[in-house]
Amino acid sequence: MPLLLVDDDQDIRSLLVDLLSLDGFKVDEAENGLVALGKLADNQYQLILLDVMMPVMNGIETLKEIRKCYNTPVLMLTARGDDLDRIQGLELGADDYLAKPFNDRELLARIKAILRRTDSSFTVGTRHIVNFEGFVLNTATKQASYNGQDLDLTTTEFGCLELIIANLNQTVSKDDLSMKVLGRTLSPFDRSIDMHMSNLRKKLPPRENGDLWFRTLRGRGYAMFSDEFCDRHGDNAANENHGGGG
Structure with missing residues (x-):
């Protein structure tokens, strides 16, 4: 499946198509959100690269519409220093963001990190099902349900839940979540993990x-x-052993 690049700047699209093509990716283009939604209705994509500042329908509005119908991973391209766009994007279910202007190698690294956790063809290992107290996590399809009801998680939210369940009754640091789920080190003042965990909750x-x-x-x-841990140790013991929190 190709990637979908959504940006109103033809020159930027051409540069990115050339860059991504050299790395083996097929890329479809859309000059605004409306065109992108039309392409999504007719095609399947591995990933959407979505610029925020666009005419007709901007990236935030487009992301809202995408998340009504699709769980396709989205990498937002934002203006440097525009925290509001990044926070809005994460709240609406974007998988990650990258501020313009960006380094070509960092863009490729972010794309591959997302695909490793969302696309089974990028994943090394045996497909399996994770069961925990009513949760069923399919690590091949990145789908999660609880007591038979689909949770409609984004791939990043799925990754956070999977990692936390894999480390049951232990603390998972934000640094570990960022590195293992987002594929990058956690920088100072980066609230991405906080936003994804808030959405998951x-x-x-x-x-x-x-x-x-x-x-x-x-x-x-x-x-x-786990229920067993809480029954055995009690709520106070969990707080004492793991530092409290709510």
């Missing part, structure tokens, strides 16, 4: 025992505790 149904699915451990990261 909103999508998870209430836990049957009334407890939180996972805890935010201030200054440390996140932890998910």
